[in-house]
Amino acid sequence: MTAGEDAEADRSKVGGGGAAGAGAGPLFELPPELAIDPDVARRVMVGFIRNQLRQAGFVRALLGLSGGIDSALVAFLVAQAVGPESMLCVLMPYRTSSPESVDHARLVVDQLGCASDLVDISPIVDGYFGRDGELGAGGEAASDAAPLRRGNFMARARMCVLYDRSVLWDGLVAGTGNKTESLIGYSTLFGDSACAFNPIGDLYKSQVRQVAAAIGVPEQIIRKAPSADLWPGQTDEAEAGFSYPELDRLLFWMIDKRRTDEELAAMGFPAPAVGRVKRLVAVSEFKRQVPPVAKLGPRTTGVDYLYPRRRPGSAR
Amino acid sequence: MQPLRIALAQLAPRLGVLDDNLASHHETLAAARSGGAALVIFPELGLTGYQLQDLAAEVAMRADDPRLVSLAADAAGMSAVVSFVEEAADHRLFISAALLEDGEVRFVHRKLFLPTYGLFDERRFFAAGDRLRATDSRLGVRLGIAVCEDFWHLAVPETLALDGAQILINVSSSPGRDLAAIHEVGLGTAASWRTLMRTYAQLTTSFVVFCNRVGMDETISFWGGSEVIAPSGEAVFTAPLFDEGLHFVDIELGDVRRERIGLPLLRDERPELHLRELRRILAERTDMAIDQASEAPDGLPAEARAPDRTKAHR
Numbered sequence: 001m002t003a004g005e006d007a008e009a010d011r012s013k014v015g016g017g018g019a020a021g022a023g024a025g026p027l028f029e030l031p032p033e034l035a036i037d038p039d040v041a042r043r044v045m046v047g048f049i050r051n052q053l054r055q056a057g058f059v060r061a062l063l064g065l066s067g068g069i070d071s072a073l074v075a076f077l078v079a080q081a082v083g084p085e086s087m088l089c090v091l092m093p094y095r096t097s098s099p100e101s102v103d104h105a106r107l108v109v110d111q112l113g114c115a116s117d118l119v120d121i122s123p124i125v126d127g128y129f130g131r132d133g134e135l136g137a138g139g140e141a142a143s144d145a146a147p148l149r150r151g152n153f154m155a156r157a158r159m160c161v162l163y164d165r166s167v168l169w170d171g172l173v174a175g176t177g178n179k180t181e182s183l184i185g186y187s188t189l190f191g192d193s194a195c196a197f198n199p200i201g202d203l204y205k206s207q208v209r210q211v212a213a214a215i216g217v218p219e220q221i222i223r224k225a226p227s228a229d230l231w232p233g234q235t236d237e238a239e240a241g242f243s244y245p246e247l248d249r250l251l252f253w254m255i256d257k258r259r260t261d262e263e264l265a266a267m268g269f270p271a272p273a274v275g276r277v278k279r280l281v282a283v284s285e286f287k288r289q290v291p292p293v294a295k296l297g298p299r300t301t302g303v304d305y306l307y308p309r310r311r312p313g314s315a316r
Numbered sequence: 317m318q319p320l321r322i323a324l325a326q327l328a329p330r331l332g333v334l335d336d337n338l339a340s341h342h343e344t345l346a347a348a349r350s351g352g353a354a355l356v357i358f359p360e361l362g363l364t365g366y367q368l369q370d371l372a373a374e375v376a377m378r379a380d381d382p383r384l385v386s387l388a389a390d391a392a393g394m395s396a397v398v399s400f401v402e403e404a405a406d407h408r409l410f411i412s413a414a415l416l417e418d419g420e421v422r423f424v425h426r427k428l429f430l431p432t433y434g435l436f437d438e439r440r441f442f443a444a445g446d447r448l449r450a451t452d453s454r455l456g457v458r459l460g461i462a463v464c465e466d467f468w469h470l471a472v473p474e475t476l477a478l479d480g481a482q483i484l485i486n487v488s489s490s491p492g493r494d495l496a497a498i499h500e501v502g503l504g505t506a507a508s509w510r511t512l513m514r515t516y517a518q519l520t521t522s523f524v525v526f527c528n529r530v531g532m533d534e535t536i537s538f539w540g541g542s543e544v545i546a547p548s549g550e551a552v553f554t555a556p557l558f559d560e561g562l563h564f565v566d567i568e569l570g571d572v573r574r575e576r577i578g579l580p581l582l583r584d585e586r587p588e589l590h591l592r593e594l595r596r597i598l599a600e601r602t603d604m605a606i607d608q609a610s611e612a613p614d615g616l617p618a619e620a621r622a623p624d625r626t627k628a629h630r
Binding site: 033035036037039040043047051055305306307308309310311312 | 332333367369370495497498503534
């Protein structure tokens with residue numbers, strides 16, 4: 001058997017969430033090498049949330065609930081960690097957001113029985129870019145902004161709302177970005193990636209689906225095509241040009257299992273796809289790290305001043 | 317023979333909060349005593365927490381620190397292994413495990429192997445110990461004490477057993493990682509550790525006692541799963557993953573004798589052979605003279621006598 005054939009065998013997919021949806025096919029596609037024990041993962045993440053809050057001196061948490069699977073899973077985890085009464089879900093649609101997104105977010109809120117808050121970010125966003133021929137605060141330079149600029153602005157507007165609400169709620173902001181989007185840089189710096197802690201940031205999208213199914217996230221949220229919902233009809237997979245299971249497998253072998261380009265090719269990954277993903281990972285390195293500080297003094301944060309984030313005296 | 321009662325303190329220390337951790341050790345010693353334990357084992361850096369970084373110097377104690385002596389006083393009538401950041405007289409910092417007996421600090425093992433790879437960065441903050449010795453104990457058998465990564469090096473359990481240890485103790489702060497469904501209990505770290513400890517117990521025909529912490533430091537979850545393995549390699553006890561708890565385990569020291577009579581592996585060890593070959597390997601690595609006493613088997617080419625492996629090793 002050649003390495004290629006071996007990889008073919010490896011690539012056979014197992015369906016996940018067999019218990020759900022009679023006759024509707026598997027709930028999601030789970031590459032076998034990415035399968036985890038959802039209960040062990042859940043225990044670690046719930047413990048992590050509790051610990052992060054306790055060490056910072058907080059009891060409550062909040063998060064932006066988009067209606068998608070990532071934030072839905074984090075909502076379920078936070079509810080298990082601190083109880084739904086200590087969690088606030090903030091829904092922050094823009095006027096062109098899919099109505100389905102808000103419906104799905106409400107489904108999660110109703111199922112968990114937690115507090116929720118709806119803030120329409122349209123006036124914030126339109127106030128900058130302008131609307132219906134009227135210039136906004138951004139002036140001419142903002143009036144014909146491309147969808148990507150608008151999308152990034154929306155993500156940062158949501159961050160502003162969430163952090164403002166965190167004062168009102170007296171809680172910490174839980175992050176909702178997954179490992180796949182973090183590695184390929186499919187996130188907005190200081191936007192959706194801004195948070196006090198992130199329980200799911202080391203789970204690939206396929207693994208998010210696996211844990212979400214096990215923990216009881218509503219089926220229609222698991223089933224729908226992932227989307228940043230920055231413009232109508234947008235889907236992650238169409239934008240990236242990869243399906244999540246394929247992308248997750250490639251990232252897993254490339255990064256977690258340190259396979260070389262030659263080894264990846266022998267496993268059946270097309271060279272152009274490997275090259276593209278490697279570039280995406282490399283150019284987004286800056287998004288995954290704190291901004292660098294020029295070394296000048298005797299002790300510099302992150303270089304030779306190295307303390308745990310949470311330590312004696314760190315709780316407020 | 318009376319069974320020996322071991323208490324495994326699978327605790328979740330608070331990072332950098334020495335006073336809280338000292339208090340929990342005092343409480344646990346009292347609970348172990350009322351449970352009838354003769355040997356109480358606490359996890360690696362149970363007094364300080366693990367992910368200390370620059371906090372290490374701030375929580376360091378001398379081995380004769382009154383706070384340790386006070387713990388030893390609470391352990392009177394028992395043997396207890398506690399772990400802390402030790403500051404030596406020359407101000408080097410070590411990850412140490414101390415044996416407390418009869419109100420004193422009886423013995424200190426300084427962690428020998430400091431992982432500095434992957435998620436670990438120990439060598440940046442700590443000095444490595446350079447003594448590996450079994451120690452007498454009031455339990456009537458010698459103990460071999462090691463800290464976490466020490467057990468990822470074969471020579472450590474072997475040397476401790478050759479030095480007379482019948483109970484090998486490993487105190488750990490092992491971060492749980494490599495979650496995958498294919499692993500036993502869903503955790504790659506647990507699967508690896510369990511394999512190691514069963515193997516060491518069987519090969520050294522000794523009891524292996526593993527005490528691993530739980531709780532979290534920063535982003536790291538410690539998985540617990542503390543264990544006692546019999547000299548036959550079979551698990552006598554396995555603690556739950558992730559949950560804090562004080563677990564009592566009775567062992568029969570007679571099992572060591574039975575196993576060593578039936579399976580005299582330790583008798584048949586060849587430390588002199590090992591030492592001779594290690595000397596040769598070291599000499600070759602460092603380009604020193606080859607030990608002429610080691611002979612190549614008949615009929616092999618001359619190179620086999622003094623293998624030219626030094627080049628490859630540079």
